[in-house]
Amino acid sequence: MPHPLRQHIEKIISLTDEEFDFVLSHFEQIKKRKHQHILQKDEIANKEYWIISGCLKSSFFDNDGKEHILQFGMENWWITDYDSFINQSKSKIYIDCIEDSELLYITYENREKLTSKMHKMERFWAKKSKYGRIALQNRILSLLKNSSKERYELLLEQYPKLFQRVPKKLIAAYLGVSRETLSRLNS
Amino acid sequence: MPHPLRQHIEKIISLTDEEFDFVLSHFEQIKKRKHQHILQKDEIANKEYWIISGCLKSSFFDNDGKEHILQFGMENWWITDYDSFINQSKSKIYIDCIEDSELLYITYENREKLTSKMHKMERFWAKKSKYGRIALQNRILSLLKNSSKERYELLLEQYPKLFQRVPKKLIAAYLGVSRETLSRLNS
DNA sequence: CATTTATCACAAATTTATTGTGACAATTGT
């Protein structure tokens, strides 16, 4: 069966075997265990990760040390701090594994190389980026217009798996409520 | 009471208040939680850490994925991969926290600066380095001449606290025996 | 001012990690 990354990319653009091999040659594969981070504050994100298996979160710690989760990442998702990655600037966020995970990553330099040599992949990432932008916009809207109960229900509807996989306190940190409030939303 | 790092340094050289403040200004303080790493394979160790509180280990993973522990680090110890730090080359080792820890670190650049401006500190680190070398040599000798039971007893005698603080499987990875064998050394 | 939420405290439940031990194969030194 085809490489999972190929399946993923071919949802947007199609590739020959040679093209995919060429793409893949720009990636490295690594394993990370639960709790291990792949990016921390003040580092420059020079890698973009694609999740083969496992689960990660990208989060921000406020001055009180409280964690706010920007994004969860699961199988077939991309994750990095795009602010830091694109601008090659210091990151404010922290990305770590919620489960043992297998990851593919492409460095900033390799992505530049690849997109310059292969216009198709430029298009792929451009499209990805558009979708990502829409998702972010929707998240902002949801934070503005929906109550925490509504946000909870929307998330549950959209990603029911997440609730079986990750502790509720992390869901709470994603929804922007305390874990106690989240717990009481059930009743 | 004086800063713990000052107490530590003054065991070897003496410092005025101004001198110590100057030294300290080259360090940064950070907190790390259990499981978090401060160095991983293929990174360049550009920081040397001094442990205020907590416990860390520096280890190497062999081809079978088995962990071999080079060194534990506790309060008032220094830790980094000196091979990588001194030569500013890619590290082969992994350093992570066994407990939540508070650390001071000095970057390679700052250490260069500090030692060039303050000869005393050059002497301090030179002496530290000598002691470290002796400790390493003794460890090698012990691995060569002592049985695992003897190495176990020597470690227990020298660092009894370690056995209360860290899981036996890590002691085993330090002694170079399987955790089962270590367990049976008790009887 | 009513409602919602955060915070603190606590205990129960659940999950992970640690530890010892038996059985047996592999390795080592003599």
Added chain:
DNA sequence: ACAATTGTCACAATAAATTTGTGATAAATG
């Protein structure tokens, strides 16, 4: 070749850490 030591696998008991729900109360929100 043989005895002793150790590694590996499997399993169960224990211990430790994490997760979860809930009450009480204060703070904030609209």
